Amino acid sequence: xxxxxxxxxxxxxxxxxxxxxxxxxxxxxxxxxxxxxxxxxxxxxxxxxxxxxxxxxxxxxxxxxxxxxxxxxxxxxxxxxxxxxxxxxxxxxxxxxxxxxxxxxxxxxxxxxxxxxxxxxxxxxxxxxxxxxxx
Amino acid sequence: xxxxxxxxxxxxxxxxxxxxxxxxxxxxxxxxxxxxxxxxxxxxxxxxxxxxxxxxxxxxxxxxxxxxxxxxxxxxxxxxxxxxxxxxxxxxxxxxxxxxxxxxxxxxxxxxxxxxxxxxxxxxxxxxxxxxxxxxxxxxxxxxxxxxxxxxxxxxxxxxxxxxxxxxxxxxxxxxxxxxxxxxxxxxxxxxxxxxxxxxxxxxxxxxxxxxxxxxxxxxxxxxxxxxxxxxxxxxxxxxxxxxxxxxxxxxxxxxxxxxxxxxxxxxxxxxxxxxxxxxxxxxxxxxxxxxxxxxxxxxxxxxxxxxxxxxxxxxxxxxxxxxxxxxxxxxxxxxxxxxxxxxxxxxxxxxxxxxxxxxxxxxxxxxxxxxxxxxxxxxxxxxxxxxxxxxxxxxxxxxxxxxxxxxxxxxxxxxxxxxxxxxxxxxxxxxxxxxxxxxxxxxxxxxxxxxxxxxxxxxxxxxxxxxxxxxxxxxxxxxxxxxxxxxxxxxxxxxxxxxxxxxxxxxxxxxxxxxxxxxxxxxxxxxxxxxxxxxxxxxxxxxxxxxxxxxxxxxxxxxxxxxxxxxxxxxxxxxxxxxxxxxxxxxxxxxxxxxxxxxxxxxxxxxxxxxxxxx
Numbered sequence: 159x160x161x162x163x164x165x166x167x168x169x170x171x172x173x174x175x176x177x178x179x180x181x182x183x184x185x186x187x188x189x190x191x192x193x194x195x196x197x198x199x200x201x202x203x204x205x206x207x208x209x210x211x212x213x214x215x216x217x218x219x220x221x222x223x224x225x226x227x228x229x230x231x232x233x234x235x236x237x238x239x240x241x242x243x244x245x246x247x248x249x250x251x252x253x254x255x256x257x258x259x260x261x262x263x264x265x266x267x268x269x270x271x272x273x274x275x276x277x278x279x280x281x282x283x284x285x286x287x288x289x290x291x292x293x
Numbered sequence: 294x295x296x297x298x299x300x301x302x303x304x305x306x307x308x309x310x311x312x313x314x315x316x317x318x319x320x321x322x323x324x325x326x327x328x329x330x331x332x333x334x335x336x337x338x339x340x341x342x343x344x345x346x347x348x349x350x351x352x353x354x355x356x357x358x359x360x361x362x363x364x365x366x367x368x369x370x371x372x373x374x375x376x377x378x379x380x381x382x383x384x385x386x387x388x389x390x391x392x393x394x395x396x397x398x399x400x401x402x403x404x405x406x407x408x409x410x411x412x413x414x415x416x417x418x419x420x421x422x423x424x425x426x427x428x429x430x431x432x433x434x435x436x437x438x439x440x441x442x443x444x445x446x447x448x449x450x451x452x453x454x455x456x457x458x459x460x461x462x463x464x465x466x467x468x469x470x471x472x473x474x475x476x477x478x479x480x481x482x483x484x485x486x487x488x489x490x491x492x493x494x495x496x497x498x499x500x501x502x503x504x505x506x507x508x509x510x511x512x513x514x515x516x517x518x519x520x521x522x523x524x525x526x527x528x529x530x531x532x533x534x535x536x537x538x539x540x541x542x543x544x545x546x547x548x549x550x551x552x553x554x555x556x557x558x559x560x561x562x563x564x565x566x567x568x569x570x571x572x573x574x575x576x577x578x579x580x581x582x583x584x585x586x587x588x589x590x591x592x593x594x595x596x597x598x599x600x601x602x603x604x605x606x607x608x609x610x611x612x613x614x615x616x617x618x619x620x621x622x623x624x625x626x627x628x629x630x631x632x633x634x635x636x637x638x639x640x641x642x643x644x645x646x647x648x649x650x651x652x653x654x655x656x657x658x659x660x661x662x663x664x665x666x667x668x669x670x671x672x673x674x675x676x677x678x679x680x681x682x683x684x685x686x687x688x689x690x691x692x693x694x695x696x697x698x699x700x701x702x703x704x705x706x707x708x709x710x711x712x713x714x715x716x717x718x719x720x721x722x723x724x725x726x727x728x729x730x731x732x733x734x735x736x737x738x739x740x741x742x743x744x745x746x747x748x749x750x751x752x753x754x755x756x757x758x759x760x761x762x763x764x765x766x767x768x769x770x771x772x773x774x775x776x777x778x779x780x781x782x783x784x785x786x787x788x789x790x791x792x793x794x795x796x797x798x799x800x801x802x803x804x805x806x807x808x809x810x811x812x813x814x815x816x817x818x819x820x821x822x823x824x825x826x827x828x829x830x831x832x833x834x835x836x837x838x839x840x841x842x843x844x845x846x847x848x849x850x851x852x853x854x855x856x857x858x859x860x861x862x863x864x865x866x867x868x869x870x871x872x873x874x875x876x877x878x879x880x881x882x883x884x885x886x887x888x889x890x891x892x893x894x895x896x897x898x899x900x901x902x903x904x905x906x907x908x909x
Contacts, residue, residue, distance in 0.1 A: 172695050174731050178702035181724065185709035216771045218780070243694035249775060264698030268705045 165209035210278035308339035330378035337371035358410035386458030404440035595621035610646035755790035812843035
């Protein structure tokens with residue numbers, strides 16, 4: 159299996175923020191794909207491709223937490239990062255308990271965002287290596 | 294005693310009796326000038342009657358001439374008093390004719406005394422005798438005095454004067470007096486004058502018996518005056534009765550006015566004067582003796598109400614005829630007092646207002662109570678809104694962090710792009726445009742927040758309910774998610790715009806959704822769901838439903854929940870549904886609750902749609 163460039167999958171129903179955050183990540187050198195809903199992402203994702211998910215917590219129909227559990231049930235889960243307008247302790251606790259890489263606020267410093275994404279990609283790389291070892 | 298003596302004496306005494314009665318009337322009532330003049334007329338008639346009797350019994354020509362001379366004095370006074378009486382009683386007659394008659398008669402006294410033995414004869418040469426009522430009476434014969442012609446002219450002018458006065462009185466509608474007094478005066482004077490002319494020119498040979506006709510005149514005049522007196526007496530009695538009634542009414546009125554605490558006033562528009570009761574003066578802070586004009590009153594009226602008071606005064610005087618208003622006063626001690634005033638105008642014959650009468654009452658206490666109620670109501674509405682807002686504050690914070698987050702991320706991206714040796718300027722331009730748009734979004738969120746908090750009246754316009762629901766659900770999304778509630782929206786396609794105030798409708802919708810979430814907190818059901826739907830309800834309305842998967846509303850509380858202060862929540866105000874229903878009803882819609890078969894509770898409201906012009 160050839161090594162491909164890891165992709166940061168950004169999911170947010172707010173098009174404006176979606177565009178802005180993908181611009182920033184691209185400017186930093188990440189490869190980015192954007193989705194306006196969790197369903198879109200699940201339908202379009204390439205199974206077993208390297209990357210991580212950066213998702214908005216509150217979205218209509220399927221929210222971030224729903225996406226997290228849906229993703230966990232797939233054979234190739236991806237590390238997941240949450241973004242939210244403002245802190246929400248119960249949701250944060252639940253997300254972290256279920257294995258989220260991080261829980262960020264939308265206006266957190268960009269370095270924090272970059273670090274979290276870098277960590278998530280590194281973890282994905284480790285997870286993939288572990289999965290490959292098991293096979 | 295002879296028959297002639299009896300008849301003439303009785304006539305004279307009848308005249309004197311009537312004269313005395315009317316003199317007494319005049320003495321009692323000095324304004325009864327007609328009675329005085331009648332009394333004089335009757336007295337001089339009696340005097341002439343004596344003269345006639347004396348002449349008929351004269352023994353010598355000299356005696357006859359002497360009596361006739363003095364008889365002319367009586368006739369002169371008789372004519373003058375008759376002229377004045379007619380004028381007073383009928384209220385008619387030309388003044389110049391009256392002066393002419395009286396002047397002529399007075400002037401004729403000169404030839405009467407100086408131009409011979411009397412006005413009729415230069416000299417009575419002998420006495421003739423003839424039979425009257427079987428008795429022998431004396432008639433004077435001699436050289437006629439030429440001045441007698443002027444005397445006869447004066448009598449003709451008298452008749453013209455009397456006839457003219459009678460006709461005028463008749464034309465003015467005073468027909469009864471014109472017919473009884475006027476016509477009979479003319480008739481008797483005409484006959485008496487005619488008789489004296491016929492005697493003078495020797496056409497008939499009788500003594501002067503004019504007094505007989507004058508007696509007729511006196512009787513008619515006396516009868517009329519007597520009737521007048523009787524009528525006056527009757528009126529007087531009636532007046533006394535009605536005065537007693539008036540006093541009673543006044544007394545009752547005074548009691549009513551005192552009980553109602555009314556002040557009474559009247560504004561004289563012609564003389565610019567204001568009359569008012571002591572009570573009114575106390576209300577407006579004037580002393581009991583102060584002279585008042587409209588300007589003084591207006592100085593007391595609160596500056597903010599002066600225009601309204603002037604306007605209603607003007608309208609009352611210029612057509613409406615009446616007006617009422619409530620206004621404030623500022624008393625000299627700066628105390629503010631509320632007054633309720635009511636006024637009615639009185640108009641003169643030309644339709645010009647001359648007077649406005651009215652009442653004023655102190656309503657300060659009532660106003661204060663009303664204001665308190667009003668404030669309380671506003672306070673409650675505001676508190677209800679604030680508590681709704683409390684629940685929404687976090688939603689709005691989330692909402693505003695979206696554009697702010699986007700702005701930050703865009704700005705950071707632009708900075709990174711600029712570090713490149715050859716920055717992509719098109720990309721940077723796009724970023725700047727996005728920043729600008731997100732800034733506007735943030736402003737919109739703040740504006741919406743402000744509108745929600747503001748107490749404003751309905752500003753109705755066509756509202757796309759799909760968009761409105763989307764907006765509200767968007768605001769509540771984070772709250773719903775945090776409470777693990779699924780929000781579902783179903784809006785029918787091609788839904789016509791409803792007519793309403795979007796800000797108020799947002800509040801209603803938020804209130805219903807938040808209520809639904811509260812209901813779900815109490816429920817243990819596995820599915821925690823709220824669905825908001827909008828569909829057409831007939832051709833003229835839109836129906837919006839907010840249904841939850843909770844336990845529903847107890848059947849006996851389906852109507853009570855809309856009552857103010859009805860609540861099942863420990864921290865609830867019990868105002869949300871009450872305010873919501875008030876708002877929907879102000880939109881001519883209906884808000885109600887039901888428990889659908891599939892479970893939970895459903896709150897539904899209708900709104901009228903915008904009326905489209907029916908013509909193609």
